[in-house]
Amino acid sequence: MKGDYQDLVDEISALVGAPATLENRDFRLIAFGAHDSDDDLAMDPVRTRSILTRQSTAAVRSWFEGFGIARATGPVRIPAAPDAGVFRGRICLPVRYRGIVQGYVWLLDQEPGTPGPDPAALDAAMEVAQRIGVLLAEEAKAGADLSREFQAVLTAGRGWQQDMAVAALRAALGPAGDGLHAAVCVAPWSGEAPAAVPGAAAVCVVPRRGGGAGEPGEAPGSGGAGGPALAVLLRLRSTDALAPALTAVARLLPRPPEPAAAAVGSASGAGGTGPQKRAAARPSAGASAQTAGVAGPAGAATARAGAAGQAAARAGAAAPGTAGPASAGPQAAGGPAGASPAGPHGMTVGVADPVRGLADLPAAWEQAVAAARAAVAEPRLGPVAQWSRIGPYRLLASLGADPVDDPAARPLLAPAHRELARTAEVFLDCAGQAGRAAAALGIHRQTLYYRLGRVEQLTGLDLDAGADRLLLHMALKASRLA
Numbered sequence: 001m002k003g004d005y006q007d008l009v010d011e012i013s014a015l016v017g018a019p020a021t022l023e024n025r026d027f028r029l030i031a032f033g034a035h036d037s038d039d040d041l042a043m044d045p046v047r048t049r050s051i052l053t054r055q056s057t058a059a060v061r062s063w064f065e066g067f068g069i070a071r072a073t074g075p076v077r078i079p080a081a082p083d084a085g086v087f088r089g090r091i092c093l094p095v096r097y098r099g100i101v102q103g104y105v106w107l108l109d110q111e112p113g114t115p116g117p118d119p120a121a122l123d124a125a126m127e128v129a130q131r132i133g134v135l136l137a138e139e140a141k142a143g144a145d146l147s148r149e150f151q152a153v154l155t156a157g158r159g160w161q162q163d164m165a166v167a168a169l170r171a172a173l174g175p176a177g178d179g180l181h182a183a184v185c186v187a188p189w190s191g192e193a194p195a196a197v198p199g200a201a202a203v204c205v206v207p208r209r210g211g212g213a214g215e216p217g218e219a220p221g222s223g224g225a226g227g228p229a230l231a232v233l234l235r236l237r238s239t240d241a242l243a244p245a246l247t248a249v250a251r252l253l254p255r256p257p258e259p260a261a262a263a264v265g266s267a268s269g270a271g272g273t274g275p276q277k278r279a280a281a282r283p284s285a286g287a288s289a290q291t292a293g294v295a296g297p298a299g300a301a302t303a304r305a306g307a308a309g310q311a312a313a314r315a316g317a318a319a320p321g322t323a324g325p326a327s328a329g330p331q332a333a334g335g336p337a338g339a340s341p342a343g344p345h346g347m348t349v350g351v352a353d354p355v356r357g358l359a360d361l362p363a364a365w366e367q368a369v370a371a372a373r374a375a376v377a378e379p380r381l382g383p384v385a386q387w388s389r390i391g392p393y394r395l396l397a398s399l400g401a402d403p404v405d406d407p408a409a410r411p412l413l414a415p416a417h418r419e420l421a422r423t424a425e426v427f428l429d430c431a432g433q434a435g436r437a438a439a440a441l442g443i444h445r446q447t448l449y450y451r452l453g454r455v456e457q458l459t460g461l462d463l464d465a466g467a468d469r470l471l472l473h474m475a476l477k478a479s480r481l482a
Contacts (some may be wrong), residue, residue, distance in 0.1 A: 005132065005135065005198075010033055012093075015121050021107075024102070025103050028251055064090075076094070090109055091117070092105070097133035097136065102133045149169040149202070156362075169361075170357075173358075176201065178357050180238065180356050181233055181361070182242070182353075182355070183351075184234055184245070185229050185368035185371070186230040187348060194252070203232050205230055205231070207229075232249065239354045242354070246384055249351065249384060350369055350373070370394060370398060371385040371397075373397045373481055396474065408459045419451075423448065424451075427452060428469060429473075
């Protein structure tokens, strides 16, 4: 389906001679046409913010909707408004199906005095937009229709009940059921499932419980304590093409709070209030001019796809240990049981390994849940974590919701010994190499030896013994999942 959208967007770009961006009615990117431009005006504050946040603010959306795009049945020209952070005009092609708006195609309009797309080209582009509307409506309907079958697979008890649920979902999906899919867990999730997620075959909300075997009516292995999770079944083209999936799920996360500095002074100047001024997104030194030439107010097409996809891929695909021992150890998170959630509002995303067919879908869901739990336990893994890259948490997350309470490690995990626990975990993360551990902790090697001696006294373990090291290391990691 994603490829269908891309082909249609490319067709519109060819018809009008301008890059096109397709977004759903919630102003979230679906597909875009590549565009290379040296025009500085294309990089206006609204587009800059779209690049950095992967979607527009409510004020920007409200401002553009004020031009009647949600009610329009034909192209809508929106003039440039520097005070609102819109330096170049837009052309909006509403995407409808049976009178219901499904999304928008955005074109970057030409400069005043320069001829833009002629009426015949725009009429042809609107015909393509109608075909897009059919696809969007069918996708939303299919996702809604399959939510019950998908939820049944994730909540059925093991054995014949689960087998029957998988068979029902396979029958509902038809030939697509034999394709490649990835299970995704977004947790915690409040409210209902979104109407549509780009590239999703099915979406539902399921209850969460601890890892391990599931009970009837509960999602098996739904890690983490309390609250529901959003389950997404994503279609994939190949096992090597996870980037679009990571981009899609990353957009489900809430935007992080704006830094205080970002709230001051946009390129459109100071002064003024109301939706226009609030709509002016703040430029950032981190934005790249090479992504500026894509049309769409909320969609900074190439820019957002590039920035979001790369950010999601970095978040979900960073290999454990690539950040070095200093960040890989607990010092980056405040020590065992002191880690803070990686995503805004504590929300994380877990992505399972791709599966072909649906027989392994329940196991894939357990992987997704484990990855989401690991991203909370180890912030460097998140907020979008792939199961294949969460290291020891692949095993630890399946042990259950209750923390591993080993009597040897119990004294070390007391709040009074947080620094000693942190020292021990970094030492073990560094494979027992004292020099690396001391450097990661920023302490003298003799200080490290003293702390490790205290750890041995508290736990009764011998850190020169491999079995004792393994026990302590796993206990420290498991404490993060509590």
